[in-house]
Amino acid sequence: MKRFIRFDSIGGASGDMILAALASIGADITAIEEQINSFFPEHLHLKSKAAADSGLNGVNVSVHTHHQHSHDDSHWPDAEKGKAKHSHGHTHHHHHDHRGLKEISDLISGSSLSERTKELSVAVFQFLAEAEGKIHGKSADTVHFHEVGAWDSVADIVGSCLALEQLNIAGISCSALPSGTGTIKCAHGIMPNPAPATQELLQGMATVQTDEPFELVTPTGVALLATWSREMEKPPAQAIPTQNGFGFGSRKLNNRPNVLRATIMESDGNSLELENNHNLTVLETNLDDCNPEWLGSLLDDLIDAGALDAWHTPIIMKKGRPAIKLSVLTSEQYSDICKTLIFKSTTTFGIRSYNVKRSELQRKFIDAETPWGSVPVKCGILNGETITLAPEYEICDKLAKKAGCTIKEISTAALAQFQTQNI
Numbered sequence: 001m002k003r004f005i006r007f008d009s010i011g012g013a014s015g016d017m018i019l020a021a022l023a024s025i026g027a028d029i030t031a032i033e034e035q036i037n038s039f040f041p042e043h044l045h046l047k048s049k050a051a052a053d054s055g056l057n058g059v060n061v062s063v064h065t066h067h068q069h070s071h072d073d074s075h076w077p078d079a080e081k082g083k084a085k086h087s088h089g090h091t092h093h094h095h096h097d098h099r100g101l102k103e104i105s106d107l108i109s110g111s112s113l114s115e116r117t118k119e120l121s122v123a124v125f126q127f128l129a130e131a132e133g134k135i136h137g138k139s140a141d142t143v144h145f146h147e148v149g150a151w152d153s154v155a156d157i158v159g160s161c162l163a164l165e166q167l168n169i170a171g172i173s174c175s176a177l178p179s180g181t182g183t184i185k186c187a188h189g190i191m192p193n194p195a196p197a198t199q200e201l202l203q204g205m206a207t208v209q210t211d212e213p214f215e216l217v218t219p220t221g222v223a224l225l226a227t228w229s230r231e232m233e234k235p236p237a238q239a240i241p242t243q244n245g246f247g248f249g250s251r252k253l254n255n256r257p258n259v260l261r262a263t264i265m266e267s268d269g270n271s272l273e274l275e276n277n278h279n280l281t282v283l284e285t286n287l288d289d290c291n292p293e294w295l296g297s298l299l300d301d302l303i304d305a306g307a308l309d310a311w312h313t314p315i316i317m318k319k320g321r322p323a324i325k326l327s328v329l330t331s332e333q334y335s336d337i338c339k340t341l342i343f344k345s346t347t348t349f350g351i352r353s354y355n356v357k358r359s360e361l362q363r364k365f366i367d368a369e370t371p372w373g374s375v376p377v378k379c380g381i382l383n384g385e386t387i388t389l390a391p392e393y394e395i396c397d398k399l400a401k402k403a404g405c406t407i408k409e410i411s412t413a414a415l416a417q418f419q420t421q422n423i
Contacts, residue, residue, distance in 0.1 A: 002362070003167065004235040004265045007174040007225060011258035012216035015156025017247045018224055019163060020061040021262035023048055024245025027163035029061060035162055039111035042151045046159065051248035054257040058246025063152035101129040101140060104154060113162070115367045115374040119395075120161040124227045128219055131200040153220060160224055164232075167264070170364060171233030174225050176206035178256075182213045198222060204306040204334050212253050233363050239265035280308070280356050281335045285348040286315065288323035295326065298345045305341055306334030308358075329356075361388060368417040372399045375414035389415060 007013070007021065023029050033046040044065055051060035105122050113121070129140035136143070164172075180193045193215055194202065201222040210216065244263040251258055287295075295312050302310040309329040317323045326346065330338050339351055361380035368377050368391070375395050380388030391414040393407070400407045 002170045002233075002267050002364075004233070004239060004267070005164075005167075005169050005172045006235070006241075006263045006265055007172060008261040008263070009175055009177050009217070010261065011178070011253050011256050012218075012249060013174075013177055013221035013225060013260055014218040014249060015153060015160065015220035015224065016061050016063065017249045017258075017260045018221060019046075019156055019160045019247070020048070020051075020059045021245060021247030021260045022160060022163035022167065023061055024059040024247055025167065025243050025262050025264055026245075027166050029159075031166070032159045032162045035113065036155050036158060039107065039113075040151060040155070041107075044151060044155050046155070051246075053248065053252075053259065056246050056257055056259055058248050058259060060248045060250065062250070063155050065152050101125055101143060107154075108158065113158075114165060115376060115395075116365060117158075117161045117165050119376070120164070120227065120231060121158045123231055124157050124161070124220075124223045127201065127223045127227050128197075131197050131219065131223075134200055135196045156220055157224060164228070169232075169264075171235050172225070172228045173235045174205075174229065176208040177202065177222070177225075178210045178212070178216045179207050180210060180212045180214045180216045184215050195219070201226060204337055206333060211255060214251060214253065234360075235265060236267045236362075239267040242266050280358050281330050281332055281353055282356055283328040283330065283335065283338055283342065284352045285326050285342060285346070285350065286317060286323050287312075287326060287346055287348060288317055288321050290324065290347045292324065294345060295324065298326075298341065301341055301345065302328055302330075302338055305337045306330060307338050329358075365392075366418065366421075368414040368421065370399070370410060370413040370417055372403045372405070372410055372413070375399070375410065377414055377418045389418060391415060 005025075007018075019027075019029075029046050029048045033044065036046075037043055042065055044063055046061060046063055048059055048061050051058055104125050108118050108121050111118065126140065129143045132138075132143045133140045182193050183190050184193050184195060185191070186195060192199075194217065195215060197219045198215070198217060201219055202217070205222065205226060242264050244261060247260045247262065249258040299310045299312070307328050307330045311327050313325045313327065315323050315325045326342065328338050328342070335353070342348060342351055361382055364379050364381065365376045366379060367374045376392045378390045378392060379386045380390070391411045396407045396410040396414070400410050403410075
């Protein structure tokens, strides 16, 4: 039986609200605290308490450090948590160091966490760094996080990824995320609501406008949900809800409870699931006057924007002209974003689109230990039987470069070890 989570955002989504929602459906906060403190340079305490609003009962989680009573990032922009001021809020000041992506990634990668939890945690910070870098005109590697780099905020991200592992979650989905109104005051000045970094991270995600004059979703919350949606399995079209709970933020909203619901959905995985069987879209355009060098970058941009696949094919057009057909497979949710990217990045004047259906194997990841390090192996499952194995390319490439060997050697060793581990 495979387990998935559906997140329904009513009052918002932030790191502590996501962690609280996971605690409400069974994540062990005490065990998460112990794992985090086993490698964090600063001792943290994760405080979990009962919370209620509008007839709903759930959990509130806050993170305490030795120099700080607690933090609540449920409605402050993560880049400026503790410094932001909303038109209906109060200014808070806490001292936090600014840390870069490399420092945080090295800390997580050198820990005793599982490889999958490390990968998910680092991927969240990578996504945050890319968004911050784009806003400020810097590369991701040179971005220094403000409050997101504080140990309590790092704990929200790592703790949430640990909670998914505890609960044995294969993948997630989430509802439209609510947006607040008005402006917010950050260290950089008056900003529209949502903040620029949040808005950048929200690209490709469904949102719904509210009348709440607060920032309802934070960069940490969006980055967690978006990264999990991209990096983990897609929930099947049919699954059985078995448990639900509510994670509360600390701010009192005007017209809605400040809550995020998490629902565990189970699927037996014994039949071929038709993943995204409803109306996937193929976008196509023929290019006979476009610089081919632009297309390599465009393919990566399309995947980052939510496309499921993107490719180009040599073709011959009328009058024997050589050309390239650009094709993109995407869900309806990301179709318009992909079209915009194609129009901006190529010389085309028109894009064709048509609906298709796709069937996918069920998937899971199992770590295989090699002499060079652990490699996640993606398993394709049909009717309960593993029929396809694929070591994760990015991890094999990273280990090969570090060890001075070939990707083939790493991949072959991972497959051999997988077979040994699973005989």
